[in-house]
Amino acid sequence: MNSVEQTKLLLNESSLFYIITTDMDGNYSYVNQNYAKEFLHINSNFVGQPYHITMHPDDISTCLEVSTKCFEHPGKLFKAIIRKHDGEGDYIYTQWEYKAMFDDEKNPAGVFCLGHNITKYIAEQIQLKKAIEENEKKSIIIENIVFQQSHLVRAPLSNLIGLTTVFLDKTLLDSDTSYTCQMILESTRQLDEIIRNIVTTART
Structure with a gap:
């Protein structure tokens, strides 16, 4: 069992972290239970759906840029902050680490992403910035x-x-x-x- 599969198994039921993987066509190939539950309002089964259906349109380019870096530098992790639909007309902030996946023949197989919700942290940062400006x-x-x-x-x-x-x-x-x-x-x-x-x- 490779490290990606081990991580997916270990954190499948995590209540803190999101885990998703996408294939080379940009479609979901796996989501853990926390991610599925958090974004159930968007889709009840993400596998096979386009990766961008959960995110703010302006963050799609960020996701593409980071994913490209993953394949340019195999083995390295790259960070990104992505806004996700909250189901109430607004967005939550999520922070991710991306890593390229390869098959047994070393061919690109997709992207592994580990993330968590940082909405509260971002809100505190915004509040602090406003306080400093005031x-x-x-x-x-x-x-x-x-x-x-x-x-x-x-x-x-x-x-x-x-x-x-x-x-x-x-x-x-x-x-x-x-x-x-x-x-x-x-x-x-x-x-x-x-x-x-x-x-x-x-x-x-």
Whole structure:
């Protein structure tokens, strides 16, 4: 019994892995129980059916490319991610390793494929990517806020503090005006301190 047949026998009832083989015409020659059960909504008997009936049309070229590499490099495994119909109008993601099969006379006999479902992993990767992109957007916003606070807002505020100080230096101001200027100066200083704290916090 060759290694392909041994693997098929060993993993025929696997609940984690898919095993399929195709002949040189691109038709299924074997599927294990897990694959048959997972894609029962497509066909009740895959043997003799075209290999591509389960997959996303855009992934057919990937499958052909990887299969070609298998025969160009006999004995080597080649990876591929293939989307498969889920029976609900969408697709699941599956990852495969392909290997060329040969008969006893060393003639090409088909392709052996071992795969598993990676939909959850892909979903987590997509979610992580979105989170990173969102974080980058927020970082840009924070940088813009820091710039506006430290340059655009504080510049006129500093001018206001300076002008108020000049007014207070004038001895001709009456007491009411002087008191008002002192209140303006105190308020602007407090606002300046708040802006400084915002900038410092945003940068940490």
